[in-house]
Amino acid sequence: MMVKQKGLLIVLSGPSGVGKGTVCSYLREKQDDIIYSVSATTRNPRSGETDAENYFFKTRQEFEQMIKEDQLLEWAEYVGNYYGTPRAFVEETLQQGKDVILEIEINGALQVKEKYGEGIFIFLMPPTLAELKNRIINRGTETAESILKRMNVAKNELQMMKHYDYLVMNDEVSKAVERIQSIIEAERLRKERILPYYEQWLKEEL
Amino acid sequence: MMVKQKGLLIVLSGPSGVGKGTVCSYLREKQDDIIYSVSATTRNPRSGETDAENYFFKTRQEFEQMIKEDQLLEWAEYVGNYYGTPRAFVEETLQQGKDVILEIEINGALQVKEKYGEGIFIFLMPPTLAELKNRIINRGTETAESILKRMNVAKNELQMMKHYDYLVMNDEVSKAVERIQSIIEAERLRKERILPYYEQWLKEEL
Numbered sequence: 001m002m003v004k005q006k007g008l009l010i011v012l013s014g015p016s017g018v019g020k021g022t023v024c025s026y027l028r029e030k031q032d033d034i035i036y037s038v039s040a041t042t043r044n045p046r047s048g049e050t051d052a053e054n055y056f057f058k059t060r061q062e063f064e065q066m067i068k069e070d071q072l073l074e075w076a077e078y079v080g081n082y083y084g085t086p087r088a089f090v091e092e093t094l095q096q097g098k099d100v101i102l103e104i105e106i107n108g109a110l111q112v113k114e115k116y117g118e119g120i121f122i123f124l125m126p127p128t129l130a131e132l133k134n135r136i137i138n139r140g141t142e143t144a145e146s147i148l149k150r151m152n153v154a155k156n157e158l159q160m161m162k163h164y165d166y167l168v169m170n171d172e173v174s175k176a177v178e179r180i181q182s183i184i185e186a187e188r189l190r191k192e193r194i195l196p197y198y199e200q201w202l203k204e205e206l
Numbered sequence: 207m208m209v210k211q212k213g214l215l216i217v218l219s220g221p222s223g224v225g226k227g228t229v230c231s232y233l234r235e236k237q238d239d240i241i242y243s244v245s246a247t248t249r250n251p252r253s254g255e256t257d258a259e260n261y262f263f264k265t266r267q268e269f270e271q272m273i274k275e276d277q278l279l280e281w282a283e284y285v286g287n288y289y290g291t292p293r294a295f296v297e298e299t300l301q302q303g304k305d306v307i308l309e310i311e312i313n314g315a316l317q318v319k320e321k322y323g324e325g326i327f328i329f330l331m332p333p334t335l336a337e338l339k340n341r342i343i344n345r346g347t348e349t350a351e352s353i354l355k356r357m358n359v360a361k362n363e364l365q366m367m368k369h370y371d372y373l374v375m376n377d378e379v380s381k382a383v384e385r386i387q388s389i390i391e392a393e394r395l396r397k398e399r400i401l402p403y404y405e406q407w408l409k410e411e412l
Binding site for chain 2: 113123125128129155158159161162164165166167168179181182183185186187189190191194195198199202205
């Protein structure tokens with residue numbers, strides 16, 4: 001059939017400490033038909049990191065130019081470095097009919113939603129706040145004060161769940177990944193998305 | 207947690223001969239947490255059929271009273287007998303937080319959509335029209351003329367796909383069932399549905 005579907009933009013987000021990175025890596029293993037967006041950053045490459053693979057490495061001037069020209073779907077400054085999602089890479093991949101996933105912080109996800117509302121916004125939930133606290137503590141190197149601070153940030157972030165399309169409990173990584181896979185499968189079957197394909201099919205069949 | 211979700215109403219439909227009944231039986235085996243709606247009919251019980259289990263058996267007068275009192279989500283007359291979906295059974299089950307599935311003809315599905323637009327409307331697609339024709343022929347006891355007539359009905363029915371939420375290819379029964387299970391799983395995780403539950407959770411956790 002001839003009709004080419006635009007890919008899905010899947011945005012995976014959730015509060016600090018909920019396990020976005022782990023879930024995303026596991027999803028990546030299970031589902032190799034989704035393209036993972038490469039971020040841009042002004043931080044220096046670490047040993048072994050390759051430009052355009054791990055990150056698009058940019059100077060501050062280049063990054064600020066990208067902001068000015070609206071070339072980023074979202075961006076933030078974090079401990080003195082810029083991080084962001086280049087719009088061109090995402091849009092070109094979607095145009096090729098491939099699905100793209102972004103694993104980003106809540107603030108960034110809400111920026112993406114403003115620019116690309118047809119994305120699928122998935123919010124990962126911790127099973128309990130106590131468990132979220134455990135996960136933050138287990139990352140280590142945090143003082144009691146910084147843990148308290150991070151918990152307060154996380155509580156505020158949880159209020160943002162209402163802006164998402166799907167709420168997925170991350171009680172177990174494999175279960176969370178299965179839920180996300182169901183969401184992706186279902187979204188691919190939505191009428192709005194697949195109807196042009198079947199209308200073409202029907203025209204050819206009749 | 208205390209917030210009780212209303213169940214999902216899942217409507218499985220598609221053109222004549224596409225295999226709705228087979229898909230629905232297989233889904234029923236795989237997913238025992240969904241309640242199958244019991245239809246009302248004026249036809250006589252066959253041996254072994256039990257009232258309120260296979261069908262709600264009604265007199266014509268009773269059935270026509272149900273139509274008049276808007277007690278049916280959908281109904282049709284077929285070779286001299288009425289068939290329909292009692293609204294009370296469906297609504298009470300949904301209120302108990304249980305998901306309900308209806309396996310019905312396209313005409314009936316569109317009637318349900320008018321009365322219960324928040325349902326999830328799934329349209330089963332044949333892989334090709336040739337395959338649909340094969341399936342109609344393989345049911346046997348059809349004349350060439352009646353096959354032609356049924357194919358014309360099916361072609362018209364296919365035009366109705368645009369009124370549904372999801373289009374699911376029935377190329378293989380097990381695959382079609384997996385797709386439907388993904389849709390059900392994803393719909394259960396939709397924010398509109400699950401947010402009151404998590405808002406309550408957050409209130410208790412904070």
